[in-house]
Amino acid sequence: MPQIICRDLVLGYDKKIVSRNISFEVNRGDYLCIVGDNGSGKSTLMKALLGLLPTMGGSIELSDGLSQSDIGYLPQQTEHQRDFPASVEEVVLSGCIGHKGFLPIYRMSDKIRAHKNLRKLSIDGLQKRPYSELSGGQQQRVLLARALCAADRMILMDEPVSGLDPAATLEMYRITESLNRDDGMTVIMISHDIDAAVRYATHILHLAHEPLFFGTKEDYIKSGAYRGAGEGGINDETDA
Amino acid sequence: MRQTLDLLVEYFSYPFIRYAFIVGVLIALSSSLLGVILVLKRFSFIGDGLSHVAFGAMAVASVAGLTNNMLLVLPVTVIAAILLLRTGQNTRIKGDAAVAMISVGALAIGYLIMNMFSMSANVSGDVCSTLFGETAILTLSKLDVWLCIGMSVIVILFFILFYNKIFAVTFDENFASTTGMGVKGFNLAVAVITAFIIVLAMNLVGSLLISALVIFPALSSMRVFRTFKSVIISSALLSVICASLGIMISVLASTPVGATVVAVNIAAFGVFFAVGALVRRK
Numbered sequence: 300m301p302q303i304i305c306r307d308l309v310l311g312y313d314k315k316i317v318s319r320n321i322s323f324e325v326n327r328g329d330y331l332c333i334v335g336d337n338g339s340g341k342s343t344l345m346k347a348l349l350g351l352l353p354t355m356g357g358s359i360e361l362s363d364g365l366s367q368s369d370i371g372y373l374p375q376q377t378e379h380q381r382d383f384p385a386s387v388e389e390v391v392l393s394g395c396i397g398h399k400g401f402l403p404i405y406r407m408s409d410k411i412r413a414h415k416n417l418r419k420l421s422i423d424g425l426q427k428r429p430y431s432e433l434s435g436g437q438q439q440r441v442l443l444a445r446a447l448c449a450a451d452r453m454i455l456m457d458e459p460v461s462g463l464d465p466a467a468t469l470e471m472y473r474i475t476e477s478l479n480r481d482d483g484m485t486v487i488m489i490s491h492d493i494d495a496a497v498r499y500a501t502h503i504l505h506l507a508h509e510p511l512f513f514g515t516k517e518d519y520i521k522s523g524a525y526r527g528a529g530e531g532g533i534n535d536e537t538d539a
Numbered sequence: 540m541r542q543t544l545d546l547l548v549e550y551f552s553y554p555f556i557r558y559a560f561i562v563g564v565l566i567a568l569s570s571s572l573l574g575v576i577l578v579l580k581r582f583s584f585i586g587d588g589l590s591h592v593a594f595g596a597m598a599v600a601s602v603a604g605l606t607n608n609m610l611l612v613l614p615v616t617v618i619a620a621i622l623l624l625r626t627g628q629n630t631r632i633k634g635d636a637a638v639a640m641i642s643v644g645a646l647a648i649g650y651l652i653m654n655m656f657s658m659s660a661n662v663s664g665d666v667c668s669t670l671f672g673e674t675a676i677l678t679l680s681k682l683d684v685w686l687c688i689g690m691s692v693i694v695i696l697f698f699i700l701f702y703n704k705i706f707a708v709t710f711d712e713n714f715a716s717t718t719g720m721g722v723k724g725f726n727l728a729v730a731v732i733t734a735f736i737i738v739l740a741m742n743l744v745g746s747l748l749i750s751a752l753v754i755f756p757a758l759s760s761m762r763v764f765r766t767f768k769s770v771i772i773s774s775a776l777l778s779v780i781c782a783s784l785g786i787m788i789s790v791l792a793s794t795p796v797g798a799t800v801v802a803v804n805i806a807a808f809g810v811f812f813a814v815g816a817l818v819r820r821k
């Protein structure tokens with residue numbers, strides 16, 4: 300059952316094109332990894348999928364009853380958030396902001412949902428702690444819990460493991476795998492770790508301004524894009 | 540001590556002192572609430588830039604001989620606020636550079652206009668009181684007071700009704716818009732409210748010192764507190780206390796109101812800084 304169908308997408312900022320000819324499909328329950336060099340337009344594609352950036356051509360079609368606000372989002376971490384005064388609880392609850400309610404306060408159901416997600420990611424002991432004083436891995440889980448409060452059918456993750464130590468990285472992959480397998484969530488993850496992408500994902504989209512590859516993991520391993528990426532030399536025309 | 544109190548009571552029996560006190564405290568309260576948003580969104584200098592725009596507009600208005608300056612100053616400042624907040628993201632000129640450009644530009648043009656066309660005998664006196672707000676706070680009309688009360692009520696209601704959204708957008712604007720909340724409309728509201736507060740606050744501290752009222756309470760509170768709610772509450776309380784103290788001191792010691800309030804805020808920042816360092820060390 301397709302949830303997202305992209306056809307001949309052209310993306311960019313201020314009329315400057317970053318990437319073109321992007322076509323791919325995401326089905327319910329897929330685990331899609333988007334790989335590619337710095338500046339190849341991965342985050343840009345994700346912003347377009349979330350409706351944060353207007354497309355310059357082509358189309359993004361959401362089906363299977365999915366709407367833009369059913370997509371959870373784990374952003375690439377920015378410095379801005381790191382010294383923000385906020386407790387873990389405040390951050391996670393803010394995922395519920397889109398739920399319609401008449402009163403300007405969070406409903407009981409929102410609070411329950413927030414706690415469930417805190418427990419699911421085993422950070423329920425941290426809820427009163429300041430977000431800024433957590434480790435990178437813990438912060439990442441807090442943001443994931445927030446995303447899960449916002450949406451439970453599909454999640455977009457922008458480099459969720461960058462800056463994490465090996466143990467925290469492994470834990471993040473394990474959590475993602477469980478969301479995908481046990482909760483049936485569709486996962487779209489941007490990653491620089493091609494080995495992990497090949498290990499966990501069901502599908503791969505390899506970007507270099509134009510897609511070098513889109514298809515299942517099995518086909519990707521046989522493709523030139525994968526072998527090229529392994530040697531680190533196929534898309535050296537990026538501006539990174 | 541007894542004498543000081545008596546003196547205060549005597550001063551506060553004058554309506555214009557009472558007005559100044561009410562207006563001063565309300566402005567301090569509103570600008571500190573808004574300040575939390577502006578500081579956290581890295582828009583601290585917007586307050587500064589807008590106040591300079593307001594100064595320029597004020598210069599034009601007084602030279603043009605308008606009976607009510609607000610008719611020109613308010614719309615100009617609101618438009619500038621909307622333009623400046625929009626440049627915060629996704630544009631070629633970086634937000635802070637745009638603010639700096641507009642801000643010094645308006646300041647220079649305003650001063651130039653006042654010098655060239657003013658009929659007043661004491662141009663530098665006029666300029667000085669617009670910049671530092673020496674006299675305006677003591678010559679408030681009843682209308683000004685009501686305007687201020689109305690504005691503060693709007694700001695406080697905005698904070699109560701949209702508290703959760705304020706947190707979500709300030710913490711992570713992109714994420715907030717993915718949840719389907721109208722971030723653009725929200726930012727517009729913040730811009731307009733900021734402009735109103737700046738224009739009102741010009742009465743209290745003059746245009747050069749407004750950003751102090753906006754940023755100090757938030758920055759002080761962030762030295763000590765680590766959650767959003769506590770920072771908001773602390774900023775509001777701190778700002779009200781500093782403004783009250785500052786106004787009373789200035790009445791007793793006949794110092795300039797705006798500068799005194801800012802000085803008290805600076806002292807408070809010092810205290811919060813020390814407390815923050817102590818708490819962190821433990």
Ligand SMILES: Nc1ncnc2c1ncn2[C@@H]1O[C@H](COP(=O)(O)OP(=O)(O)OP(=O)(O)O)[C@@H](O)[C@H]1O
Nearest residue numbers: 312317335336337338339340341342343344538629
């Ligand atoms: N807000 C923006 N305005 C203008 N250009 C941008 C903006 N954001 C990104 N770009 C440009 O778009 C291109 C793609 O950026 P993008 O962030 O999508 O790369 P990425 O693949 O996510 O890289 P990374 O691996 O470093 O995260 C880059 O050349 C970048 O300079």
Ligand SMILES: [Mg+2]
Nearest residue numbers: 341342375457
């Ligand atoms: Mg990126």
